[in-house]
Amino acid sequence: MSTYNGRMERADAARNRARILEAAARLFAERSPQDVTMDDIARAAGVGRGTLYRRYPDRAAIAVALLDEHERELQERLLRGEPPLGPGAPPAERLAAFYAAMVRLLEDHSHLVLGSEVGRTRFETGAYGFWRAHVRVLLDAAGTPGPDALVDVLLAPLAPEVYRYQRTVLGLTPAQIAGALAGLTKVLGS
Template structure:
């Protein structure tokens, strides 16, 4: 069980990191910055979070778990009960929402190509894979990554910030991918 001072410091660290990630690109936030802002020594920081990615993951955890919960047990069309194509569309809409609200965190959690290694990615993957199977789509394994790739935070950020597309435009384009479920 966690000691009171340790819990207190963890909270301070997460709070500081959230502020810093919000104000500049994640790769410009050093571990030292976070420690300073949290009023905590380097050793304390590294004890729990070996790198930036793990902090961002911790910050995202709540939001991702909530979405996962809704996918598993929520109301249709996000949850079980609706046709696969509609569920996929709902999933895309929810992911756009998540990216819009927390893209700086998601970006922060991606050092190199570690995106595929997080538990969350595995979950999204399994979910889409299941939808493809339910729809009877042939060769679902290769198709999963194709359907998930446009949700990469860099892609979303590029569309939003450089191309100036709206979340609605992006969501609409993604929704059209659901026709992949027709064999």
């Protein structure tokens, strides 16, 4: 940290990045993400417009950065964690565990996810690709026919808009939603 060798981030840059992330997290938490403008974030962070755009081209990029560590942690557990989330359990049980973990993640960070994944951009994030690969592996392991089309069908209910609607408008509990998702594991039976 004491020496600067050309690949490290400059001190003022690091400070501003922290400010931006902190301010964005606060704003995303307190109101609907699509009502938070880039201007708002820049002002709340105490940086200029240009500084903000230098790092994050849009709201989605900021939300992705905020989500990053949570997603990484879940991805890590999926790959190398204990069963049933990690390898070792039967595909149907692993899928159910995955659903439960995703409900947890949506519950804790749905405002962030909503900020990052608006409609079709959802499919373009790296995270979606990861969830997709994971479910695809489970389908293959279960020998389910026609896995290509089924993958996205099984992931669709995890769209943040859907979760948000179920929680907020319908007043369902996370447990109820997780229960319904667990029911989807029946389709794995070949």
